[in-house]
Amino acid sequence: MSAPDMRTPRVPAEANAEHNDNHPNFDAFQSVAQEISRYAIKRQANLQARAALHGVALHRLADGCWLACRWGLSRELADSEVEAWLKRVGPSV
Numbered sequence: 001m002s003a004p005d006m007r008t009p010r011v012p013a014e015a016n017a018e019h020n021d022n023h024p025n026f027d028a029f030q031s032v033a034q035e036i037s038r039y040a041i042k043r044q045a046n047l048q049a050r051a052a053l054h055g056v057a058l059h060r061l062a063d064g065c066w067l068a069c070r071w072g073l074s075r076e077l078a079d080s081e082v083e084a085w086l087k088r089v090g091p092s093v
């Protein structure tokens with residue numbers, strides 16, 4: 001008995017041409033994702049981990065701000081406010 005074929009099936013080119021004629025050109029939209037530095041990735045992970053230890057979910061928003069959520073309540077924080085806010089929420093870990 002051989003393993004099942006798990007490859008993605010190929011779609012004929014003419015099927016794609018039909019499909020694309022009925023929809024807008026998505027190539028015109030620019031991606032909102034931006035490259036971030038290794039330092040920024042580590043800082044984001046650190047802040048989210050510290051917030052999680054206090055029972056707070058911390059989410060990075062597309063505009064660079066943060067959204068802190070706890071017990072069904074939420075608050076938007078500027079990037080410069082996050083660390084001071086975490087100190088007020090609970091003792092440093």
